[in-house]
Amino acid sequence: MNVDGLDSLDRRIVVALQVGLPLVPRPYDAVAESIGAAPDVVRQRIVAMQGDGRIRRIGAVPNHYRLGWIANGMSVWDVDDARVDELGGRVGALSEVTHCYLRPRRLPQWRYNLFAMVHGRDRGEVASKVAGIERVLGAAARAHDVLFSTRILKKTGVRIGAAPPEGRRAGDAGPAAGPIHRPARAGSAQG
Amino acid sequence: MDELDRAIVDRLQTGFPVCERPFLEAARMLGTTEEELLARIERLLRDGTLTRFGPLFQIERMGGTFTLAAMSVPEAHFEQTVAAVNALPEVAHNYAREHALNMWFVLATETADDARDAVRRIEARTGLPVMMLPKEREYFVGLSLASLR
Numbered sequence: 001m002n003v004d005g006l007d008s009l010d011r012r013i014v015v016a017l018q019v020g021l022p023l024v025p026r027p028y029d030a031v032a033e034s035i036g037a038a039p040d041v042v043r044q045r046i047v048a049m050q051g052d053g054r055i056r057r058i059g060a061v062p063n064h065y066r067l068g069w070i071a072n073g074m075s076v077w078d079v080d081d082a083r084v085d086e087l088g089g090r091v092g093a094l095s096e097v098t099h100c101y102l103r104p105r106r107l108p109q110w111r112y113n114l115f116a117m118v119h120g121r122d123r124g125e126v127a128s129k130v131a132g133i134e135r136v137l138g139a140a141a142r143a144h145d146v147l148f149s150t151r152i153l154k155k156t157g158v159r160i161g162a163a164p165p166e167g168r169r170a171g172d173a174g175p176a177a178g179p180i181h182r183p184a185r186a187g188s189a190q191g
Numbered sequence: 192m193d194e195l196d197r198a199i200v201d202r203l204q205t206g207f208p209v210c211e212r213p214f215l216e217a218a219r220m221l222g223t224t225e226e227e228l229l230a231r232i233e234r235l236l237r238d239g240t241l242t243r244f245g246p247l248f249q250i251e252r253m254g255g256t257f258t259l260a261a262m263s264v265p266e267a268h269f270e271q272t273v274a275a276v277n278a279l280p281e282v283a284h285n286y287a288r289e290h291a292l293n294m295w296f297v298l299a300t301e302t303a304d305d306a307r308d309a310v311r312r313i314e315a316r317t318g319l320p321v322m323m324l325p326k327e328r329e330y331f332v333g334l335s336l337a338s339l340r
Contacts, residue, residue, distance in 0.1 A: 010305070017304075019245075023214075035272050038228075046209050047209050051214055054249055055247065055248060055249070056210075056246075056248065057204070058206070058207040059203045059248050061241060061242050062204070062247075062338070063240060063241065074207075085328070102329065106324070145290070147295070152285075156194040156243070156283060157243060157247060161280075179318025180268050180319075181268050181318040181319050182318055
């Protein structure tokens with residue numbers, strides 16, 4: 001169930017908080033002051049956003065690598081469409097799976113529809129967790145792969161604009177420069 | 192990381208209070224002072240142990256979308272492409288992965304059209320195709336990972 005967007009005060013609160021909570025003794029008062037609202041109203045709105053799930057949680061967002069979770073594997077599975085909902089629920093329920101999603105296939109280059117994230121101290125630990133997923137999926141999984149991350153390139157989280165979508169003009173042309181990558185010759189575009 | 196750092200990282204991933212002096216309340220729970228807790232969080236952010244401290248928003252509950260996207264980026268242009276992709280505020284996170292599709296990022300947008308617009312801008316800027324894999328169903332999302340010893 002979706003909540004119907006954001007009113008203007010909620011939007012100002014989200015925009016002020018998406019970079020992080022101010023590190024001062026009264027952070028919600030600081031946010032309230034910056035957006036010209038009353039502190040108790042701002043706190044009520046935040047609690048309401050937690051209540052309806054617009055805020056998933058409030059607290060520390062760690063860099064997993066720095067906590068010792070060195071091996072981060074995105075396991076991807078080609079699972080029978082007729083069984084994927086039942087099996088996705090069972091894979092998601094495994095304690096070693098931190099996220100589990102259904103996504104579309106993009107044939108011919110991408111055949112996998114079930115995604116399950118697993119973390120470990122090393123790749124061997126990830127491999128044994130992946131073997132656990134394989135046991136759950138059995139013959140319903142026709143193929144799978146594990147894509148290990150090698151580097152976090154960005155991790156800022158959600159950044160919405162100060163204006164609502166209908167108030168913005170689509171089609172920002174972006175920089176005038178040409179594309180970074182130009183295939184050397186037509187017909188030889190493989191990477 | 193000492194014991195207090197671990198306690199901050201492990202015990203403050205969820206449930207940070209919403210009250211007038213939340214750092215004071217959290218500090219009492221951890222057996223430290225408000226001043227010390229603020230200083231520790233600042234340091235954990237500075238040294239990269241934490242990427243952020245604050246709310247995690249679920250944009251889908253605001254009517255928006257999270258879209259996973261993947262690209263196959265030639266090594267020679269990898270860093271330039273990272274800079275171009277990361278420049279978009281819609282890109283919430285981005286990971287390098289070992290695969291022919293070697294860059295995987297998530298677009299958090301208020302509408303599905305905004306995600307498609309962002310992809311078109313990335314394709315125009317980089318000259319490379321983007322494969323979009325929007326979430327169709329979420330079977331499970333965990334809230335936190337504890338620090339390892």
